[in-house]
Amino acid sequence: MKPKIVLYKALPEAELARLRDRFEVSAFDGIGPHNRADFMAALTEAEGLIGASAPVTTEMLAQAPRLRAVSTISVGIDQFDLATLNRRRIALMHTPSVLTETTADTLFALVIATARRVVELSNLVRDGCWQGSIGPEHFGVDVHGKTMGIIGMGRIGYALAKRAHLGFDMKINYYNRSPHQQAEAQLSATRMPLDALLAEADFVCLVLPLTPGTERFIGREQFALMKPDAIFINGSRGKVVDEPALIQALQERRIRAAGLDVFEVEPLPGSSPLCRLDNAVLLPHIGSATHETRLAMVRCAVDNLIAALDGDLGRNCANAAAVFPPQG
Structure with a gap:
């Protein structure tokens, strides 16, 4: 008898077929009031769970003893x-490698868009307000040759640093729990304390995961340390930033601009003050949202589930130490 699994996100047919070849699949396109009872019932016999974009809660896990x-x-x-x-x-498998380059592309797009005021000036043209050569009130700032401060030098942070240093001759400073030898050797990156990084950077790029220790990691005190012409980029999670403090810093022009792909509440309500700020570039959490990368993520997640239920946690297990604690 095939192991039973629950799928809670629609997948391409080829990947769904791969799952059905190995497992008995209960498939749901998201979790909502219309199907929650059926979803919870399916969990009672599930050995595996696969999906995205929905919280997996204590209540759900309690319904899944197997x-x-x-x-x-x-x-x-x-x-x-x-x-x-x-x-x-219970093994928690994720897809850390396949989205690195695409997410770094998105973050650098935010760097360029904020520096050159791309969205604001595009809207000026669309609104019929371009009447002649623009003046200093619409000028942007250069990216090349500037200093980028990266908070969190993991896979994505390093990929972003490569783009900045090798493509735009930017100086790289970074804040990280441990030194990143490759960044220092290949990109001349400098590891420094957070306060010093914030004070020196022209572009502050946040690439930290959300954990209890990083919630509201950047707030009023940190924005006060940034240069008045600094640009802040957030591609981590919205809750890593004190959003009201960011809004105030933008409203009062304590920093020049922000490029944001993530928010405290998603989707971002249209009533948010961020939506009324011309010095904020806002994206709908699209870090990995390309056809190629999203398909690669699905394939990786399917591979991960198959491997995990076969007892192979050699790759992509986020909690391997807990599943197989050290002996002795």
């Missing part, structure tokens, strides 16, 4: 009850 592995079509794991997964030694 669960052995969860595979998320994402790199972030903040939507999961990690404590329960760890306690029950």
Whole structure:
């Protein structure tokens, strides 16, 4: 008899077929009031769970006594009850490698768009307000040769640093728990304390995961340390930033601009003050949103679930230490 799994996000037919070849699949296109009862019932016999874009809560896990592995079509794991997964030694698989380059592209797009006021000036043209050569009130700032401060030098941080240093001759400073030898050797990056990074950077790029220790990591105090002409980029999670403090810094022009792909509440309500600021570039959480990368993420997540239910946690297990704790 095939192991039973629950799928809670629609997949391309080829990847769904791969799952059905190995498992008995209960498939749901998202989780909502219309199907929650059926979803919860399916969990009772599930050994595997795969999907994205929905919290996996303590209540859900309590309904799944046979669960052995969860595979998320994402790199972030903040939507999961990690404590329960760890306690029950349920493997949490994720997709950390396949979206690195695409997400770094998105972050650098925000760097360029904020520096050159791309959205604001595009709207000026569309609104019929371009009547002649623009003046200094519409000028942007250069990107090449400037200093980028990266908070979180992981895979995405390093990919962003490569684009900045090798493509735009930018100086790279970074804040990280441990030194990144490759960034220092190949990109002449300098590791420094957070306060010093904030004071020196022309572009402050946040690429930290959301954990209890990083929630509201950047707030009023940190924005006060930035240069008045600094540009802030957030491609991590919205809750890593104190959003009201960011809004105030933008409204009062304590910093020049912000480029944001993530928000405290998503989708961002149209009533948010951010929507009325011409010095904020706002994207609908599209870091990995290309056809190629999203398909690669799905394939990786399917591979991960198959491997995990076969007992192979050699790659992409976010909580391997908890599932297989060190002996002795």
